[in-house]
Amino acid sequence: MKNICYSLLAALSISLASAAANAAFCPFCDAPSLTLAEQIDQSGHLVLGQWVGGEKATDDSAGSAKFKIVEVAKTKGDVFKVDQEIELPQYIAGKEDGLYLLMGPDTKLIDWHAPTEVTKEAWKYVAEMPPPVTDQKEQIERLAYFLDFLEHPELTVSNDAYGEFAAAPYEVIAPLADRMPREKLRKWVSDPETPVTRMGLYGLLLGLCGKDEDAEAMKHKILHPDSDFRLGIEGAMSGYLIITGEDGLKVLEDSKMKAKTYTDKDGKEEKLPFSETYATMQTLRFMWTYEPDRIPKDRLKQSMRTLLERPELADLVIADLARWKDWGVQEQLMAMYDDEEFDIPSIKRAIIRYMYYCSEDKDKEAEVVPEYAVAAAEHLKALEAKDPKTVRNAKRFLIR
Incomplete structure (x- = not known):
């Protein structure tokens, strides 16, 4: 079972690393590909074409597809006009009178995107969407469109609208709270048919605009896992804490961090999936970084410390506590270093790095070194004396 937990943790850590690499994006969304607006911004021409026929592919040719231009949303140099016919150098089995979104960088049609079949309504969405902007206030107003x-x-x-939010920084999303469709979001969060890839975003949005009754719906969602791994549940947890603050944090601590089991919908007691606890850990990180005024930081530190007892999470917890400059667990970490339950190389390295960063957290110009830094230096010296090889290995990858 422990090996299963470590394998899952490795997969989750890869996901976390990916999220860190895309830190400018929505915290709980899949790393986005190019949105339609970004593709259009890179294109010189955007037209709506009606399929009129084409030549099927042969051994010597990719075939062709002919379209009659019905509407023009963008054309650099006024090249393309309504009723004009264009022929793309690749066959598609289009529908008679079918409408297709066509775009490309220039007049070389071989470089154009593959045609995308659309309805009039979808075309209207594309043709009227605001272009990308760099000013933050303008970004907020632009995102409201989606x-x-x-x-x-x-x-x-819907995929493209989701992609716009996935690509948006949190500081652009949050100011839209008063304009968010609260009742729709609550329905989507509760609906098992909602795509799981969107759950993190919708949970977060509901937290930003929600009320107490929404928090109850989110609490029910959080406390009743329907699978061993719920993609995006950390977004719902974070949204829940945005509404409920410390009261909600106590609920997560009791149900996801301290508890080892949960009661399923049939009243049966089941083992709490490891991923639920890990999602709670990600939620603490979110609150620390993105909502620093919602829950006191000392309270978040206290909550994170609870997870030190979990060998499968301890190394990550120690790293977080070091980043948060929580230097009050030194004695506990020294005891863990010699505890067989925590005799795992990654945990030992994390403890060593914690002690190093703690010992260095001091004013170089001050005459008096803080007591926590003095204690950490002593602990580091003791660890080096009894385990020099691990200390050397840990120091190789220090961020100085």
Whole structure:
């Protein structure tokens, strides 16, 4: 069982590393590919074409597809016009009178994107969407356009609207709280048919705009796992804490961090999946970074310390406590170093690095060194005396 936990942790850590690499994006969204707006911004031409026929591919040719331009949203140099026919150098089995979104960088049609079939409504969404901007206030207003298209019945539209939020920084998303569709978000969070890839975003949005009754719905969602790994549940947990603060944190501590079991929908007691505890840990990180004024930082430190008892998480917890400059667990870590239950190389290295960073957290100009730094230096010296090889290995990758 322990090996299973470590394997899952490795997978989750890769996911976390990916999220860190895309730190400018929505904290609980899949790393986005190019949105339609970004593709259009890179294109010189955007038109709506009606399929009129084509030549099928042969051994010597990729074939072709002909389109009659119905509408023009963008054309650099006024090259393309309504009723003009264009022929793309690749066959597609289009529908008679079918409408397709066509775009490309220049007049070399071989460089154009593959045609995407759209409805009139989807075309309207694309043609009217605001272009990318760099000013933060303008970004906020621009992102508001896409709120109405989340969970749109057309997948092309809803996927792209989600992608816009996935690509948006949290500081651009949060100011839209008063304009978010609260009741719709609560329904989507509770609906088992909502795509799991969007759950993290919707949970976060509901937290930003939600009320006490929404928190109750989120609490029910959080406390009743329906699978061993719930993608995006950390977004719902974070949204829950945005509404409930310390009271909600106590609920997560009792149900996800201290508890080892949960009661399923049939009243049966089941083992709490490791991923639920890990999601709670990610939630603490989110609150520390993105909502630093919602829950006191000392309270978040206290909560994170609870997870030190978990060997499968301890190395990550120690690293977080070091980043948060929580230097009050030195004696506990020294005891863990010699505890067989925590005799894991990654944990030992994390303890060594913690002691190093603690010993260095001092004012170089001050005459008096803080007591915690003095104690950490002594602990580091003791560890080096009894385990020099591990100390050397740990110091190789220190961020100085």
